[in-house]
Amino acid sequence: MMFAVAMTFIDQTIVSIAAPDIVSELGLSATGMQWVINAYLLALAAFFALGGRLADLWGPRRIVVAGTLIFVVSSVLCGCVPSEDYALTWLIVFRATQGLGAALLFPAALAVVVAVFPLERRGRALALFFGLTGALTAVGPLLGGWLIAWTWRAIFWVNVPVAIVALVLTVLAGISDRRREESLDVKGALLIVVGMGLSVLGFQQAAAWGWDSAATWACIAGGLAVLYVFCRYELRTHHPLVNLAVFRDRAFTVDVLVLFFAMLAFVPLFFFASVYAQVSLSASPNQAALYLLYFFAGFAIASQWGGRILDKRGARPAMRIGCALGAVGFALWAGKLTDLSMHDQWPYAALAGAGIGFVLAPASTDAVNRSINSSYGEVTGITQTVRNYAASVGLALYGTMLTHTMTDRVAETLRARGVPPDAEHSLARDVTESITGNADARTPTGDGPAETAMRDAMPAIRLDFAEANQWVFYGMAIALAVGYFCALRHPGGRAGS
Numbered sequence: 001m002m003f004a005v006a007m008t009f010i011d012q013t014i015v016s017i018a019a020p021d022i023v024s025e026l027g028l029s030a031t032g033m034q035w036v037i038n039a040y041l042l043a044l045a046a047f048f049a050l051g052g053r054l055a056d057l058w059g060p061r062r063i064v065v066a067g068t069l070i071f072v073v074s075s076v077l078c079g080c081v082p083s084e085d086y087a088l089t090w091l092i093v094f095r096a097t098q099g100l101g102a103a104l105l106f107p108a109a110l111a112v113v114v115a116v117f118p119l120e121r122r123g124r125a126l127a128l129f130f131g132l133t134g135a136l137t138a139v140g141p142l143l144g145g146w147l148i149a150w151t152w153r154a155i156f157w158v159n160v161p162v163a164i165v166a167l168v169l170t171v172l173a174g175i176s177d178r179r180r181e182e183s184l185d186v187k188g189a190l191l192i193v194v195g196m197g198l199s200v201l202g203f204q205q206a207a208a209w210g211w212d213s214a215a216t217w218a219c220i221a222g223g224l225a226v227l228y229v230f231c232r233y234e235l236r237t238h239h240p241l242v243n244l245a246v247f248r249d250r251a252f253t254v255d256v257l258v259l260f261f262a263m264l265a266f267v268p269l270f271f272f273a274s275v276y277a278q279v280s281l282s283a284s285p286n287q288a289a290l291y292l293l294y295f296f297a298g299f300a301i302a303s304q305w306g307g308r309i310l311d312k313r314g315a316r317p318a319m320r321i322g323c324a325l326g327a328v329g330f331a332l333w334a335g336k337l338t339d340l341s342m343h344d345q346w347p348y349a350a351l352a353g354a355g356i357g358f359v360l361a362p363a364s365t366d367a368v369n370r371s372i373n374s375s376y377g378e379v380t381g382i383t384q385t386v387r388n389y390a391a392s393v394g395l396a397l398y399g400t401m402l403t404h405t406m407t408d409r410v411a412e413t414l415r416a417r418g419v420p421p422d423a424e425h426s427l428a429r430d431v432t433e434s435i436t437g438n439a440d441a442r443t444p445t446g447d448g449p450a451e452t453a454m455r456d457a458m459p460a461i462r463l464d465f466a467e468a469n470q471w472v473f474y475g476m477a478i479a480l481a482v483g484y485f486c487a488l489r490h491p492g493g494r495a496g497s
Helices: 002-026 030-058 060-079 087-116 119-148 159-172 186-209 214-236 244-248 250-279 285-313 315-339 343-369 376-416 421-434 449-487
Strands: none
Touching (some): 002 030, 002 060, 002 250, 002 285, 030 087, 030 186, 030 250, 030 376, 060 087, 087 376, 119 285, 186 214, 186 376, 250 315, 250 343, 250 376, 250 449, 285 315, 285 343, 315 343, 343 376, 343 449, 376 449
């Protein structure tokens, strides 16, 4: 099962490292590329609860196979995207169906793991499952950097051999299919998809529409209102898609809140850090992957410590340590971004990674262990829905923040170099939209005053991008600081003790 879900975790990060190449070949905008990444995360969040419920109703083995097939077919189609006007729509649609496949696969795989291990060994097995699957996100940037040397399309095609092996292992494992004779909550599934989609659309499009736009707030408020209706509906439904009764356990509620704020930083980091490395540091995709390794070095070490703390003292100490370390690490890392030195940043990147490492596995495992009277599929559906929704919202929010800040700073840079006021904002917007491509290859040609000013401004624009990313990293530090105050409310102790 760990092998089966490996490709879903790798796919959360592998596309980020290839973003400049995809943008360059297909001519996508920065906002469009963020939607390519966000479509996967949003589909994961929107359909995870459905995946958990289907695993209960139809049997986990059947859903593992279905999810794997949907995921790998979508991966092949993503890699076959034509270089036409509809390339963006093609990628977004099949990235979303990839997310649907992953949303079916993961909770079903977890249900299999839970069924195999007795209660006294389940905590250790789940800690290993969450720790290793979380660490697999580190493989994405490294694998992506290597595959891009051939073609960026290979980052999608690499899932084919992984899926074949996963399907063979699933058959050989002889997994039993235990099913429930209950109805599927179709209305609940539609409500959660609409609510999440609308709210994230508002956050994402705020960069283009503006925060003063009625459309922006209509989407955000409308999405949140639909999610509220979803919660009210689920509480009255006899067989709900999501069993919200588990939130009566204060420890479970705190676990979910801490996961939400940690994931606001974790997955979005890969996109923003990899693009920062390639634009501001002029790094190659392979060098950008190595840059992210500093973060994962801290993550891997802290994940082991977090698991030991969970076994001995419960999740609360690990979550408090992790959120505090993460907040400090991201804040210090943000302060070093404008130095434009990859190697000077490693202690702060490792510290930020350690913070996330201490949080993820203990919080996820503690939440699942507290589902004694509920279905593991339902509870996993809740925790993973929250995690992926937070990642999707974080990518949208930080992307909007980066776009606005970058546009303002580039406009100031161009103004200082004599670009006419009537042209500076449109030029600044164009630079911001194309910045996820290779900055060196996009140096303007021509002898006009605007082109000359742009060529002269390129070193300053790289610094502008670093300064704009500082706001993103400070935002991640604030998210983990809020997570720390949530962790203080955890009652402590181990589940079942």
